[in-house]
Amino acid sequence: MRVRSLEFGQRAQEAVLDQQLQRNLQRIGVRFKVGRDMAFAALEDPEGLRNLGRAIKERSLANLPHLLETLEAKVKEAGGTVHWACNAKEACRIVCDLAKQRAVRTVVKGKSMVTEEIGLNQALEAEGIEVWETDLGEFIIQLAGEPPSHIIGPAVHKSKEQIAELFAEKLGSPKAQAPEELTKIAREKLREKFVKADMGITGANAAVAETGSIVLLENEGNIRLSVTAPRIHVALMGIEKVIPTLEDLAVILALLPRSATGQKLSSYTSIITGPRREAELDGPEEFHLILLDNGRSRILADPDRRQSLYCLRCGSCLNVCPVYRKVGGHSYGWVYSGPIGAVLTPQLVPARLARQLPFASTLCGACAEVCPVKIELPKLLLTMRQRLTEDPNFDGGIPLLVRLAARFHGWLLTHPRLYRLAMDGARAASRVLVRDGRWLWLPPPLSQWARNRHIPTPARPFSSTWPKLKKELVQGGEGA
Numbered sequence: 001m002r003v004r005s006l007e008f009g010q011r012a013q014e015a016v017l018d019q020q021l022q023r024n025l026q027r028i029g030v031r032f033k034v035g036r037d038m039a040f041a042a043l044e045d046p047e048g049l050r051n052l053g054r055a056i057k058e059r060s061l062a063n064l065p066h067l068l069e070t071l072e073a074k075v076k077e078a079g080g081t082v083h084w085a086c087n088a089k090e091a092c093r094i095v096c097d098l099a100k101q102r103a104v105r106t107v108v109k110g111k112s113m114v115t116e117e118i119g120l121n122q123a124l125e126a127e128g129i130e131v132w133e134t135d136l137g138e139f140i141i142q143l144a145g146e147p148p149s150h151i152i153g154p155a156v157h158k159s160k161e162q163i164a165e166l167f168a169e170k171l172g173s174p175k176a177q178a179p180e181e182l183t184k185i186a187r188e189k190l191r192e193k194f195v196k197a198d199m200g201i202t203g204a205n206a207a208v209a210e211t212g213s214i215v216l217l218e219n220e221g222n223i224r225l226s227v228t229a230p231r232i233h234v235a236l237m238g239i240e241k242v243i244p245t246l247e248d249l250a251v252i253l254a255l256l257p258r259s260a261t262g263q264k265l266s267s268y269t270s271i272i273t274g275p276r277r278e279a280e281l282d283g284p285e286e287f288h289l290i291l292l293d294n295g296r297s298r299i300l301a302d303p304d305r306r307q308s309l310y311c312l313r314c315g316s317c318l319n320v321c322p323v324y325r326k327v328g329g330h331s332y333g334w335v336y337s338g339p340i341g342a343v344l345t346p347q348l349v350p351a352r353l354a355r356q357l358p359f360a361s362t363l364c365g366a367c368a369e370v371c372p373v374k375i376e377l378p379k380l381l382l383t384m385r386q387r388l389t390e391d392p393n394f395d396g397g398i399p400l401l402v403r404l405a406a407r408f409h410g411w412l413l414t415h416p417r418l419y420r421l422a423m424d425g426a427r428a429a430s431r432v433l434v435r436d437g438r439w440l441w442l443p444p445p446l447s448q449w450a451r452n453r454h455i456p457t458p459a460r461p462f463s464s465t466w467p468k469l470k471k472e473l474v475q476g477g478e479g480a
C-alpha cells in the first residue's frame with residue numbers, strides 16, 4: 001500500500017471540513033469507547049488483568065527467537081508449513097507462488113491488517129487472481145477502493161446511507177438502508193465466492209508456541225468459512241504475535257474483545273492447529289503460516305521503542321484519541337492510524353515518509369489509559385519526535401513561521417513578567433476583537449492556526465483573582 005502520510009496536514013484539513021465524516025466519526029466514540037469502559041468496569045481487577053497482559057507481551061518478546069522456533073516445529077508436527085518473510089515483497093511472493101503452483105483462481109480473505117500492510121490484494125490481483133474480502137467492513141472498503149480507516153472497524157467512517165449508495169452503484173442492488181438488508185446483500189454476494197474459492201487467507205490475532213496454533217477472533221463467522229471451505233489456508237502474522245502458552249492466551253482473550261468492542265468474548269474464537277486431519281470432515285488440505293518481519297526485528301532491537309510491538313490491534317487508543325476522532329483514519333495515510341499508527345508507521349516505513357505523524361497528538365495520555373497492555377504511547381510519541389528532530393534535515397513539514405512562533409511561545413513561557421504583559425495585551429485586544437466568543441481578527445500565523453479551532457479569550461490570571469477569593473473564604477469561615 002502506498003504511503004501517503006506526508007499528506008497528513010492536507011488530508012486532516014479536508015476531513016475536518018467534511019460534515020458527513022465528522023458525524024460518522026462522532027459515533028465511533030460512543031459505540032466502541034462506552035462498550036470498552038463498561039466491560040472493564042465489570043471486572044474485579046481490571047488493572048491486574050492489564051498488567052498480566054503486558055507481562056505476557058514483555059516475556060514473549062524477550063524470548064521471541066525461541067518461541068518462533070517452537071511455533072515452527074509444532075506447526076510442522078501438526079502437518080502445516082511455515083514460511084519466513086523478511087519484508088512485504090517476500091511475503092507477497094510466497095503467497096502468489098503458492099497460489100500459482102496450485103492453480104488458485106479465487107481467494108477469500110478474513111480481515112487482516114498485516115495483509116493490508118504488505119499490499120497482498122494488489123499483488124494477487126496483478127497475477128490475475130480474484131480476491132474477495134469477506135469481513136463486512138473490509139468488503140465495503142474493497143468495493144469503495146479505499147484503505148481501512150480503523151483497526152477493527154475498517155468502514156466505520158461510512159454511514160449506512162453511504163454504504164447503501166455504494167452497494168447500489170457497485171452491486172446493482174436496490175437502495176436498501178437497514179443494516180440487516182445491507183448485510184444480506186453482502187452475504188449473498190459472498191456466498192458464491194466461498195463456494196468457488198480455492199484459497200482462504202487470514203491474519204492471526206495470536207499464535208501459541210506450545211501447541212503450534214493460530215488464534216482468530218471474529219463476530220461474523222466469515223473467517224470460519226474462509227478457513228474451512230477452501231482447500232488451502234494461508235495465515236499471515238507479524239512475528240510479534242506469538243505467545244508461549246494456552247494459559248497466556250486466556251489472558252489475551254480476556255483483554256482483546258473487551259478492549260476492541262466491549263465484548264466479554266468475540267462471537268467466534270477459532271484455535272487452528274494445522275490442516276484437516278484424517279477422518280475430519282471440515283478444514284483445508286493444506287495449512288501455511290507466513291511469519292512476517294518487515295521491520296519488526298529492528299523495532300525489537302531498540303529498547304526505547306520495543307513496546308510498540310506489544311500492540312494487540314484492539315483499536316481502543318483510536319477511539320479515545322481526540323486527533324483520530326477529528327481527522328479519521330485516512331488522514332494518517334497508511335494502514336495503521338491513531339496513536340499506535342503514529343508510532344508504528346514511521347518505524348515500518350521510511351521515517352521521512354511519516355515524519356508528521358508523531359506530532360499529530362496532543363499527548364493528552366487518553367490512549368495510554370485504555371491500552372489493554374499498557375503501552376506507554378505518549379512516551380513513545382515523544383521518543384519518535386526526539387529521534388525525528390535530531391535529524392538535521394528534519395523540518396516536519398511544518399512551515400517556518402509556525403516553527404518560529406512555537407519557539408517564541410516557548411521562550412515567552414520561561415519569562416513570567418513578559419508572559420503576563422503579553423496576556424494583559426491579549427485580554428485588552430479581545431475586548432475589541434472578540435464577538436460572540438470568536439476572534440474577528442488574529443495576526444498570522446495565529447489566524448491560520450485558528451481557522452478550524454476555537455481560540456478561547458484569555459482569562460484573568462488566578463494570581464489576580466486570588467486575593468479577593470481569599471478574603472471571601474476567610475470571611476465565610478469566620479461567619480460559620
Ligand code: SF4
Pocket residue numbers: 151259310311312313314315316317318340367370371372373374375
Ligand atoms: S496500542 Fe494498545 S490500545 Fe492501541 S491498538 Fe494497540 S493494544 Fe489497542
